[in-house]
Amino acid sequence: MEIKSIIKKYKYNKELSSFLKRLYPLLVDFFKDENLIYNALDNCEIIMCGDISEYARKDPSLYESLSLSDNIDLCGVYVSEPFVKYDKKSRTFKVDYIDRSILINGSDLYYDEVKAVLVHEICHLIKSYNHEFEVRNDVLTHRSGFLRTISIIKKEEGYCSDESSFSNGMGLEEGLNVYTEKLLCEKLGIYREVEDEYLIVYEMAKSLMMFPSENIQDIIIKAQIYHDNTLIDKKLGIGFYKLQDFSDEVYFKTFELINNASNYDEKNHIFKEMCEYVEANYKGIIESMHSHARKRSNINARDARSSNS
Numbered sequence: 001m002e003i004k005s006i007i008k009k010y011k012y013n014k015e016l017s018s019f020l021k022r023l024y025p026l027l028v029d030f031f032k033d034e035n036l037i038y039n040a041l042d043n044c045e046i047i048m049c050g051d052i053s054e055y056a057r058k059d060p061s062l063y064e065s066l067s068l069s070d071n072i073d074l075c076g077v078y079v080s081e082p083f084v085k086y087d088k089k090s091r092t093f094k095v096d097y098i099d100r101s102i103l104i105n106g107s108d109l110y111y112d113e114v115k116a117v118l119v120h121e122i123c124h125l126i127k128s129y130n131h132e133f134e135v136r137n138d139v140l141t142h143r144s145g146f147l148r149t150i151s152i153i154k155k156e157e158g159y160c161s162d163e164s165s166f167s168n169g170m171g172l173e174e175g176l177n178v179y180t181e182k183l184l185c186e187k188l189g190i191y192r193e194v195e196d197e198y199l200i201v202y203e204m205a206k207s208l209m210m211f212p213s214e215n216i217q218d219i220i221i222k223a224q225i226y227h228d229n230t231l232i233d234k235k236l237g238i239g240f241y242k243l244q245d246f247s248d249e250v251y252f253k254t255f256e257l258i259n260n261a262s263n264y265d266e267k268n269h270i271f272k273e274m275c276e277y278v279e280a281n282y283k284g285i286i287e288s289m290h291s292h293a294r295k296r297s298n299i300n301a302r303d304a305r306s307s308n309s
């Protein structure tokens with residue numbers, strides 16, 4: 001599998017091509033599934049669109065799906081639009097095809113910040129690609145790493161409206177995606193500071209990746225790309241879901257508070273208070289994962305003893 005054929009297919013320019021050639025082996029090394037990475041990149045065009053808002057304005061459905069407004073400053077986004085069809089014969093909805101693209105705010109890769117955003121969005125793509133959408137009756141599930149969004153399909157035209165959507169797992173998923181982005185960027189010699197809005201969930205995700213349990217990083221990455229939590233459940237138990245819910249709460253609260261802050265001091269004060277709130281609650285969640293891991297290792301030790309005797 002050669003990235004060259006993808007570069008040719010989308011007629012990527014020299015700059016983007018050489019960046020992808022450097023990034024590709026690092027992605028394979030990190031996610032360990034070249035097939036999936038290749039197919040994901042092969043089915044998603046990267047568009048350096050200058051200004052995302054202006055670009056999206058030409059396409060009303062894209063503009064709506066990005067929930068853009070004049071005061072939103074989007075650096076990059078992975079867009080994935082499913083086209084759902086009603087099959088009269090089987091009387092079921094089916095995902096006919098998926099239109100995927102990565103939009104980058106910028107026209108070239110001159111700045112490190114733009115490169116980092118591209119890495120971030122490519123990671124979102126890879127963690128979404130495998131069985132990204134699933135339909136059951138009139139319920140459409142979208143998965144992107146640990147983020148899961150459920151929408152109700154409107155019978156008439158297979159259309160899902162935002163009002164009918166429910167999602168969870170975004171806080172932890174964003175934290176983990178920033179963690180992966182940072183790691184890959186370091187290998188590419190790109191430096192980028194984590195933005196304030198992401199800093200707390202990034203720290204939470206980092207401590208999850210460092211959790212002292214065998215192969216934990218591999219287990220987390222596999223759960224993200226294959227959308228299967230079986231091993232996570234075994235290793236971390238209910239504590240993982242407590243962490244996921246808490247990350248959501250912290251992520252949305254931080255975003256809202258920081259965006260509403262009127263000046264730098266206020267922003268700093270909010271941030272400090274938020275960190276204290278997290279510290280007060282976080283220990284209990286981590287302890288719940290530790291106690292699950294301890295119980296499991298006791299069971300394993302008991303099993304080993306009984307099989308030896």
Ligand SMILES: [Zn+2]
Pocket residue numbers: 120124174177
């Ligand atoms: Zn993201």
